[in-house]
Amino acid sequence: MAMDLSKKKTLLQPFLFSAKNRFFPENRLPFRTLGVLVFSLAVCLVLYKISVRVVTYFHSQNELGIILSLKIFQMAWITMFALLVFSCMVSAVSTLFLSQDNEIIFAAPVAKSDIFFMRYITTSIYTSWMMIVFSIPVFAAYGTVFKAAVFYWPLMLVSIIATAATATTFGIGLTVVLVNLFPAKRTKDIILYLSICFGIFIYLIFRLMRPEDLVNPDKYGHFIDYLSSLATPAAPYLPAAWASNLLSYYLMDREIDFLVTALLIITPIAFFFIGEWAMERWFLSGFTKSQESFGGYRKFFSRGKYRRSSLRWIFLKESKLFLRDSAEWSQLFMIAALVVVYLYNFKVLPVERSLFEEEYVTNLISFLNIGLTGFVVASLAARFVYPSIGAEGGSFYIIMASPLSTERYILYKYIFYIVPFTALALVLLVVSNRLLNIEGPMWWISVITGLIITWTVLAMALGFGAIYADFKAENRAAALGGIGAILFLFSAIAFEMAIIFLGVSPVYRLMRSWLRLGIMGANDLLTLSAWILASLAISLILALFFIRTGIRRLEESST
Amino acid sequence: MIRDKLDNTKSYTMSEQVAADYVLVVKNLTKKFGKFTAVDNISLNVKRGEIFGFLGPNGAGKTTTIKMIAGLLQPDNGSISINNRSLANEPKQCKQDTGYIPDRPYLFEKLTGFEFLQFIASLYNLAPETFARNTAHYLKLFDLEDWRHHLIESYSHGMRQKLIISSIFMLEPPLIVVDEPMVGLDPKSGRIVKELFKSHAARGTSIFLSTHSLEIAEELCDRIGIILNGSLRALGNLKDLEVEARLEHSDLEEIFLELTGAYELQDIIAALRSA
Numbered sequence: 001m002a003m004d005l006s007k008k009k010t011l012l013q014p015f016l017f018s019a020k021n022r023f024f025p026e027n028r029l030p031f032r033t034l035g036v037l038v039f040s041l042a043v044c045l046v047l048y049k050i051s052v053r054v055v056t057y058f059h060s061q062n063e064l065g066i067i068l069s070l071k072i073f074q075m076a077w078i079t080m081f082a083l084l085v086f087s088c089m090v091s092a093v094s095t096l097f098l099s100q101d102n103e104i105i106f107a108a109p110v111a112k113s114d115i116f117f118m119r120y121i122t123t124s125i126y127t128s129w130m131m132i133v134f135s136i137p138v139f140a141a142y143g144t145v146f147k148a149a150v151f152y153w154p155l156m157l158v159s160i161i162a163t164a165a166t167a168t169t170f171g172i173g174l175t176v177v178l179v180n181l182f183p184a185k186r187t188k189d190i191i192l193y194l195s196i197c198f199g200i201f202i203y204l205i206f207r208l209m210r211p212e213d214l215v216n217p218d219k220y221g222h223f224i225d226y227l228s229s230l231a232t233p234a235a236p237y238l239p240a241a242w243a244s245n246l247l248s249y250y251l252m253d254r255e256i257d258f259l260v261t262a263l264l265i266i267t268p269i270a271f272f273f274i275g276e277w278a279m280e281r282w283f284l285s286g287f288t289k290s291q292e293s294f295g296g297y298r299k300f301f302s303r304g305k306y307r308r309s310s311l312r313w314i315f316l317k318e319s320k321l322f323l324r325d326s327a328e329w330s331q332l333f334m335i336a337a338l339v340v341v342y343l344y345n346f347k348v349l350p351v352e353r354s355l356f357e358e359e360y361v362t363n364l365i366s367f368l369n370i371g372l373t374g375f376v377v378a379s380l381a382a383r384f385v386y387p388s389i390g391a392e393g394g395s396f397y398i399i400m401a402s403p404l405s406t407e408r409y410i411l412y413k414y415i416f417y418i419v420p421f422t423a424l425a426l427v428l429l430v431v432s433n434r435l436l437n438i439e440g441p442m443w444w445i446s447v448i449t450g451l452i453i454t455w456t457v458l459a460m461a462l463g464f465g466a467i468y469a470d471f472k473a474e475n476r477a478a479a480l481g482g483i484g485a486i487l488f489l490f491s492a493i494a495f496e497m498a499i500i501f502l503g504v505s506p507v508y509r510l511m512r513s514w515l516r517l518g519i520m521g522a523n524d525l526l527t528l529s530a531w532i533l534a535s536l537a538i539s540l541i542l543a544l545f546f547i548r549t550g551i552r553r554l555e556e557s558s559t
Numbered sequence: 560m561i562r563d564k565l566d567n568t569k570s571y572t573m574s575e576q577v578a579a580d581y582v583l584v585v586k587n588l589t590k591k592f593g594k595f596t597a598v599d600n601i602s603l604n605v606k607r608g609e610i611f612g613f614l615g616p617n618g619a620g621k622t623t624t625i626k627m628i629a630g631l632l633q634p635d636n637g638s639i640s641i642n643n644r645s646l647a648n649e650p651k652q653c654k655q656d657t658g659y660i661p662d663r664p665y666l667f668e669k670l671t672g673f674e675f676l677q678f679i680a681s682l683y684n685l686a687p688e689t690f691a692r693n694t695a696h697y698l699k700l701f702d703l704e705d706w707r708h709h710l711i712e713s714y715s716h717g718m719r720q721k722l723i724i725s726s727i728f729m730l731e732p733p734l735i736v737v738d739e740p741m742v743g744l745d746p747k748s749g750r751i752v753k754e755l756f757k758s759h760a761a762r763g764t765s766i767f768l769s770t771h772s773l774e775i776a777e778e779l780c781d782r783i784g785i786i787l788n789g790s791l792r793a794l795g796n797l798k799d800l801e802v803e804a805r806l807e808h809s810d811l812e813e814i815f816l817e818l819t820g821a822y823e824l825q826d827i828i829a830a831l832r833s834a
Contacts, residue, residue, distance in 0.1 A: 300708055306677045306690050313681035316674075317667065324669040324710070394665025401629045402682035403655040556633055 007110050011118035014101070044137045051141030059145050070251070073142055074244040079202060080135055081167050081240030086195035088127045088171030089178075093188040095123045096172070096283075097179055097290040106287070116172075116279040120272065124168040132164055139247070146251040155250060158264070159243035165268035166239040173275030179286035189326045196330050200337040239267055300324075310404050314412040318388070335380065335424075342376065342428060346435040362436040363511055366446050371500045373428045374453040377421060378492040381461035385417050386488055387479035389462070389554070390469040406551045410462055414547075417458055425454040441514055445507060445528070449535060453499060456539035457492045463546025464488035467553045495542060499535050506531045582607050582656075582734045582765040583628065588637035590623050597623040599789035600637070605734070605765045610756055612780030613769040616819050620789040621769045622662070625738050628767065629659035641734055655683065658727035662739035664719035668712040672703055672722050675711060679726040689731065697725035700751060716743040724752060728759070735759070736767045741775060753779060777811040785818050792818050 023033040058069040096119050105115060139160065143152045178187045236245075246260045322328045346369075351361050392399065399409055429450045433443050468484025479485060506527040513521050583605040590598040598620040605611040615621050626632040628639055630650055639646040641653040666675060673694070680690045698704045701721040711719065720743045727735060740756075741749050756766050756779055770776055776783055783800060785793045793803040801809055804817040 300671050300674070300710065306680060306687055308681060308684050308687065310681045310684070313678045317670065317678055320674065321667060321669045394663065395667050397629075397631055397659070397661060397665070398679065398682070400631050401654060401657070401659040402679075403651045403684070404682050405651055 007114045008117050011105070011110065011114055012121060015118075015122045040133060044134065047134060048137035048141055051138045052144055055141050055145040066252075069142075069145075070244075070248045073139075073248060074241060076135075076138060077163065077240040077244040078238060080131055081163055081238065082198060082202075083195075084128055084131055084164055084167035085171045085174075086191065086198060087131075088123060088168045089175050089191045090188060090195065091123050091127045092119070092172045092175040093179065093191065095119050095126075096175065097287055098188075102287075112279050112283055113276050116276050116283075120169065120172055120275070123172060124165065127171075128164040128168055132160055135160055142247070142251060148251055149254050151256065152247070152250055155256065155261075156247060158261075159247055162264040162268060163240055163243045166264075166271060169268050169271035169275055173271060173278050176275065176278045176282055176286060179290060180282040183289050192327060193330055196333055200333055203337055203341065239264065310408070311412050311415070314409070315416055318413070318416050321391075331383070338376065339424070339427060342372075343431050343435065346432045349436075351436075359515055362438060363442045363515065366433055366436055366438045366442050367503070367507055367511075368500070369429065369432050370446050370449050370453065371496050373425055373432075373450050374457060374496040374499075375493065376428060377425055377454045378457050378461075378489060378496070380424070381417075381421070381457055381492070382480060382485050382489050385421075385458055385461035386465040386485055387470075387473065388413060388417070389465045389550075390471055390473050390479050393471050393473075396469075396471055400554075406554050410466065410547060410551060414459065414462055417462075418455065421454055421458055422451065425450050441520065442507075442511060445503075448532065449499065449503065452532075452535055452539050453496055456495065456543050459543035460492055460495070460546050461488055463543070463548075463550040464491070466550025467546070469554065469557070495538070499538070502534060503531050580606055582642055583611075583767060584638075584640045585624075585628065586638045588624065588627060588639065589635050590620075590627060590632065591635050596789050598627070598634075598786075601786070601789075601791050602637075603784050603791065603794060605767055606781075607733075607765055608760050608763045609781045610760045610766045610768060610779050612776035612783040613767060613786065614771075614773070614776055614783060614815060615786035615792075619786045619819075621786055622738055624786065625659075625736055625767070625769055629657060629736050630654050631659075656733050658730050658732040658735045660724055660727050660735065660737040660740060662742055664716070664723045664743075666711045666714075666719055666723065669710060671708050671710055672698075672714070672718075673707040675722060676707075676726055676729060680729065683730050683732075685730060690729065693729040693731070694725070697729055701725055701748060717745055717748065720744055721748055724755075728755060732764070734765045734767065738769045739771065740768065741770070741772060773811045773815055783811070785815065787819050 024030050055069050055072075058072065059065045061068070136157075139156050140153070142148070143156065175187070175191075178190075181187075182190065242260050242264050246257055246264065249255065249257050249260075346365075349365065351358050351365070389396075400406070426447070429447050433446060438446070464484050464487060468482060468487075470479050470482055470484075473479045473482075506524070510520055510524040510528050513519060513524055581604045583603075585601060585603050588598055588601045589596065601620075601624060603611075613621055613624070623632065627634050628641075628646075630646055630653065639653075642656045644652050644656075646653045667678070670678065676694050676698075677690075680694075698707055701724070703718065703721060703725065706714065706718065711722070714722065724740070740752055744752060753775070756768070760766055760781075768776070768780065777797070782794070782796050784791055785800070793800050795803070797811065797814075800811075800814045800818070801807060804814045806814055806817060809817075
């Protein structure tokens with residue numbers, strides 16, 4: 001037993017030492033770690049404040065408010081559990097079967113159970129730490145609003161950790177079995193599709209069920225309809241429902257259900273031993289399969305003849321790499337869901353209930369929609385455009401060693417991304433304007449400014465992507481956690497807000513005269529033109545500055 | 560047999576090029592990483608049609624020098640000119656004339672081998688007829704024909720190395736810069752690569768070759784530069800190096816060890832034998 005423990009500790013050493021070196025570098029003060037800590041605390045605090053407001057709102061509505069808020073409590077637990085299972089499964093395929101250190105570890109004289117233990121600990125921490133940290137303020141808000149007794153807090157912490165442990169042990173065990181049925185890469189694809197579908201499902205359900213109507217029973221024809229809309233399945237067999245039931249019971253009656261508590265604690269331990277058994281039984285055949293096929297034995301015949309055009313081939317390369325990588329193209333489903341929900345929001349906006357004239361309100365929303373569209377574009381650019389240079393990875397030397405200049409390479413990338421992003425921005429702007437019945441000058445203002453923002457944000461994404469290019473990132477999504485991505489998002493949003501704020505006065509003056517009198521005054525037109533020209537100038541300066549800095553950084557950096 | 564295959568390729572010929580003696584001229588090249596000087600004031604040149612071997616122990620500065628010649632790293636000091644053009648002032652033209660084969664074949668995993676060749680050809684603006692002729696030739700030469708429509712992610716390390724070598728020879732550049740060419744190659748492919756170097760050099764292509772294999776350097780190289788701690792320790796043909804090492808009738812291994820710290824090695828060998 002002592003022998004086993006020492007092996008387990010040894011296997012965890014790379015993880016522990018890497019974490020120590022990363023967060024507490026020698027001979028340096030851990031400013032970065034402190035920064036991350038302060039930032040996380042600030043986010044937790046904001047989350048807590050928002051959660052308290054939301055829960056208080058639901059809780060105070062009417063006699064059904066408490067039931068409703070506890071229903072949301074249960075849904076939050078189930079969602080957290082499901083997300084953890086999926087993310088753990090995706091990570092487990094990589095850590096257990098595709099990890100680069102596998103050959104060293106599996107060739108060493110260590111038992112499979114020790115490897116399972118090490119992979120379980122590391123994968124669980126990687127996949128669940130964020131969910132645990134950020135779920136604490138949300139569930140803590142319930143304690144505050146319901147004025148919970150002192151035992152709520154330790155009970156809540158135990159429930160969160162036990163539920164996360166159950167989700168990760170279940171996820172890893174299931175992955176070991178699945179990889180035995182399909183090759184590892186195929187399994188990863190399947191889990192990825194399933195998790196994306198689940199994410200889209202949750203996203204659409206949450207939005208399309210119109211939660212804002214739940215606190216307004218008048219919207220329902222009969223009280224029974226309202227009650228049935230609240231009657232989402234209680235899911236008594238889900239560990240997440242146990243946690244929510246345990247805490248709800250304590251919040252309401254201040255009593256601890258020890259049976260459920262025991263169930264919560266025993267389940268992850270039981271799943272762990274089942275997973276360990278599955279590892280002993282199926283791991284080797286799964287690992288063998290994962291090495292036999294990487295899904296690359298399919299043939300792809302090039303139909304087009306070779307033609308001399310580096311622009312054409314940069315386009316082809318980018319699109320082929322995107323469409324052949326399931327982790328990339330499957331995100332298109334998510335974008336489609338995002339667009340549907342985005343536009344749906346405009347369809348169900350209760351503008352007719354506004355205190356002001358409908359036309360004023362719709363025009364104001366159309367103006368603010370420029371910023372919203374910009375925000376969507378910025379987040380998608382952070383996901384797809386920002387990491388696109390780093391995603392060249394070790395192959396980037398091919399570009400840099402070729403006669404294609406860095407300027408031209410960036411320009412081609414820009415042209416490649418400008419087409420789909422312009423289409424997306426136009427869909428968001430034009431369709432929402434249509435749903436709001438916007439015509440006349442506001443239509444043109446929103447479309448022109450929206451496009452200026454889109455094109456500038458794209459240039460900024462490429463610029464930041466070049467400045468902070470991470471050629472060693474495992475995939476595009478991994479680059480999102482870097483400082484460059486955060487700086488890009490902050491800068492892009494600051495730029496958008498600046499453009500919108502600068503436009504408030506000229507647009508208001510022009511639209512007031514247009515809506516009241518049906519004319520556009522010369523002065524109003526002049527100030528509007530000045531705003532658009534100033535926006536153009538700011539955009540050009542920012543775009544050129546970031547692109548040029550990015551090009552310089554790429555040319556200076558070692559590849 | 561291999562020679563017969565190689566002779567089918569129309570390659571770069573001297574008559575089509577500017578009649579200059581040197582394809583590559585490196586002057587006082589220096590590169591520092593923080594306080595560490597990786598390359599310290601190196602000067603060398605490579606003649607047209609010459610195979611130049613660049614040797615040195617691990618961490619001596621070989622790859623840094625090669626990356627600067629390939630235009631992947633900016634030197635802190637000194638100059639590089641390729642085909643009488645300054646790499647700093649005319650990078651595009653210099654890169655057009657240089658083919659770089661790295662030691663680790665990172666390629667675009669989700670492209671097929673053939674698509675990768677098309678991509679490289681496009682970057683270097685290769686004529687369609689040259690592309691058609693050379694891809695067919697090199698894919699056949701390296702037994703990659705049956706794999707050309709498979710994704711690169713399914714290729715072995717050696718197949719990737721062969722693909723990248725094919726992609727560079729396909730371009731017919733006047734200068735080829737190679738970092739450890741034989742890593743991962745099977746004996747047959749290794750032999751093909753050696754013969755390719757020789758035949759292309761005979762037709763006027765200059766090859767700047769970095770290797771740890773002294774047998775390869777001895778067999779292929781017209782001149783050799785030995786780099787140690789960032790500085791050029793010795794430069795010349797085998798005879799010149801013998802003189803430099805104060806050895807007579809020695810092979811390259813003895814010369815190399817002598818010039819790069821043989822005494823140290825002798826101590827280590829003695830310690831190992833007595834252990």
